[in-house]
Amino acid sequence: MSIIEKALNKSNNEEIEVNTILTCKSKVTNEDNISVVTDDIINTNKVTPNLNDDKNIVVDIDWKRLSDLGFAAPGSLNTEAIEEYRNIKRPLVNNAFGNGHNGIARANLILITSSLPGEGKTFTAINLALSIANERDKKVLLIDADVARPSISKVLGINDSPGLIEYLDGADINFSDIIIKTSIPGLGVIPAGKLHDYSTELLSSNKMALFVEELSNRYPDRIVIFDSPPLLAATQGEVLARLVGQVVLVIEAEKTMQNVVMESVAKLATCDVVLALFNKTKRNMDINYYGYGYGYGQYAH
Ligand SMILES: Nc1ncnc2c1ncn2[C@@H]1O[C@H](COP(=O)(O)OP(=O)(O)OP(=O)(O)O)[C@@H](O)[C@H]1O
Numbered sequence: 001m002s003i004i005e006k007a008l009n010k011s012n013n014e015e016i017e018v019n020t021i022l023t024c025k026s027k028v029t030n031e032d033n034i035s036v037v038t039d040d041i042i043n044t045n046k047v048t049p050n051l052n053d054d055k056n057i058v059v060d061i062d063w064k065r066l067s068d069l070g071f072a073a074p075g076s077l078n079t080e081a082i083e084e085y086r087n088i089k090r091p092l093v094n095n096a097f098g099n100g101h102n103g104i105a106r107a108n109l110i111l112i113t114s115s116l117p118g119e120g121k122t123f124t125a126i127n128l129a130l131s132i133a134n135e136r137d138k139k140v141l142l143i144d145a146d147v148a149r150p151s152i153s154k155v156l157g158i159n160d161s162p163g164l165i166e167y168l169d170g171a172d173i174n175f176s177d178i179i180i181k182t183s184i185p186g187l188g189v190i191p192a193g194k195l196h197d198y199s200t201e202l203l204s205s206n207k208m209a210l211f212v213e214e215l216s217n218r219y220p221d222r223i224v225i226f227d228s229p230p231l232l233a234a235t236q237g238e239v240l241a242r243l244v245g246q247v248v249l250v251i252e253a254e255k256t257m258q259n260v261v262m263e264s265v266a267k268l269a270t271c272d273v274v275l276a277l278f279n280k281t282k283r284n285m286d287i288n289y290y291g292y293g294y295g296y297g298q299y300a301h
């Protein structure tokens, strides 16, 4: 029995048919599906976004505060968390930069999502971004795409500033107006921006598709991490999942029911690579299967 099967069994104490969702997948089978959509969009709109980030704001992040909140911040004494995120990022980075990128389109774009609120998306997104940015030769762009309930800026202590929504909504807002540099040279942040009644439409717009396409093509050496809303609470997560090469489905271990996870998996059916991340596992629960409190599972559709 695999880690994910064990975990799901533990998560709801029911007999489950895990084979329907939990098989291993490393190769793209439905790439055409996704590229048709974006190619279409690109053919109808040839304006390439200018992703020049020369003029931008630099924000000093309070790493000590983050460390106190349990994040794997630079210089933090949370050595276990630092080690955990080293392991968690490895398959994602390998997929993004491995030889031939494993045939995964836009593998450097990673969406962090979950079925329900509070499962740990933002915590995971920030920790992964910190962990990757700490590798001297890697750059990370962390985008708060949870545009209805943004929290990256709040957690990182970034003041209100224009973000993804303003960029998508306004013709006169450039990439350089929304990207925020941090005191880690390799870490940039794009806040969600203001609340907007049509945020779902903006995220599904041509401009968003061109933006992510350009991020992937122009910065193949950069990992872009999107924090997103829960899949079962809003349609935006599903929309975003179609734009990226890799999806991390955060599952609150022992809490989120298997039928709920299955529903999310169905929503991710067009995604090339989905990694299930068991979060908030109890350290004394089953150390052999969960290591230091996290576990990964991979599945196909
Ligand atoms: N592995 C973890 N260890 C310790 N605390 C965690 C862990 N994962 C999440 N948390 C904490 O749980 C709470 C919820 O996490 P987080 O905000 O990341 O969830 P979310 O999925 O982004 O929620 P939302 O759907 O509301 O955006 C936060 O206080 C966070 O710090």
Ligand SMILES: [Mg+2]
Binding pocket: 121, 122, 123, 146, 151, 227
């Ligand atoms: Mg969140």
